[in-house]
Amino acid sequence: MRIVITGGFGFVGVQLAAELLRRGSFRGRPLTGLVLADRFVRDGLPVTLDRRVSVVEGDLLDSLDEVFAEPVDAVFHLASAVSAEAEADFDLGMRANLETTSALLAAARRQGEAAGPVPLVVFSSSVAVYGSDAALPLRSPVTEATLPTPQSSYGTQKYVCEQLIADYTRKGFIDGRVARLMTVAVRPGRPNAAASGFLSGIVREPLAGIPATCPVSPQLRVALASPRATVEGILRVAEAPRGSRPGELTGRLPVNLPALTVTVAEIMSTVRRVAGDDVADLVTFAPDPAVEAIVGSWPSHFDNSRASTLGLHADSDFESVVLQYVADHRDDVAPGTLTVIETALHRS
Incomplete structure (x- = not known):
């Protein structure tokens, strides 16, 4: 089982990597390789000392050939330009959030069509896909059936990616899962641009x-979730079998954590x-x-x-x-x- 985490050196990425390594298996199979892909690599993290871990450094859009150089069983796609960053720099958000995700999905599709495994792709979306529109006020409480009307570039980019993942899954190119994250707090370290x-x-x-x-x-x-609850939610969405019974993932709708x-x-x-x-x-x-x-x-x-x-x-x-x-x-x-x-x- 070879797993890739994009944004692997971000806070949630490191937490997710640590939990996967601790468990030692995923979907009932031993974890043999964990790839942390990120633009910025941090030295000295405990997760990087594990022999199962390898690192791909650089812009993901330019690194996908290296990421998929060996068969990938699962991708946790966490990498993105965050909310205020994407709002301030529209072109950066489009490249980092939309173009990069589209390219990753295309690479995953090529792997499956070349007789490799059809990869699981778990996408970290956001509560930012929702917003109140003058013609369609946002009703409370929000469910997955609530129509997203994002009010930021970041939310729009995330929502477009959700639809791409749903269609790639419908076509059988990937097994796509979308977990919509709440604001994760309390994050350690230095402030980011969210x-x-x-x-x-x-x-x-x-x-x-x-x-x-x-x-x-x-x-x-505000709607919040702790780091532990967020990582648990991402993994539960990733491992849930598809079906209609309790504990199973129905349809292609995202899951609001x-x-x-x-x-x-x-x-x-x-x-x-x-x-x-x-x-x-x-x-x-x-x-x-x-x-x-x-x-x-x-x-x-x-x-x-x-x-x-x-x-x-x-x-x-x-x-x-x-x-x-x-x-x-x-x-x-x-x-x-x-x-x-x-x-x-x-x-x-």
Whole structure:
């Protein structure tokens, strides 16, 4: 079983790689090779020390021949230009999100038509495919049957890719699966160019003792999922057999991964409760209409029924999300803050 993860050195890519290596198998077959393909390669990551892992470095559009030099059984296509990045640079978004995905699908098709395995292609789409249109207001809660009317270039590009994957699957060129990701929080490391990146920043930076700015209203509602829940969701969508019974994937519709709905104010009150006033007070509010226009166009309430049939459920509350981050990234939390959190947990 040879698996490729595009965007393999991104945060979700590394988390997914680690989980696949930990499991050691996929769809009942031993994992023999895991290819991490990315424009930017990071040295010293534990996943790269595993003998089953190889690396393809460079722009994916220029690297597909190397990726498919040996038969590929499954591709987790995570690579993309993120939301604010694609909105600011239309041509970059079209190349990174649409043209690259189209080229990857064509390469996967060629493999199957050349008597190789018909690959599984798992595409990470986004809640950004949805939006409220003046002629068709977005109704709540959102389901997979809700018509996407994206209000950003990023959401449009993701939606077009979803349709390509559905048609390639209909034609038998690939076995395509689409998981629509909620905003993943709390992400570790440095901020990225995602419009929703502040939702991690207003937790991550204060916990590290660093001031942070929130560019949206405290009343804004958002749909979130923890890193662990996101990786579990991607893998469950990938491994689900096709069929009509519970636990099976029906049709070619995407799966909206389960969402935890919270307001920004609730996020901050959780940080205050878990880590104390000094930490929460490191966050200041400075409205940025461009950011709020993008993030505010995304729905926040979802019917998670389709995901539930696969055994997937939303995070229980935002406190569990914060504590997950603290448990997984202790070295990124200021020592004094870590002591406060652990003391409070011990008392409870």
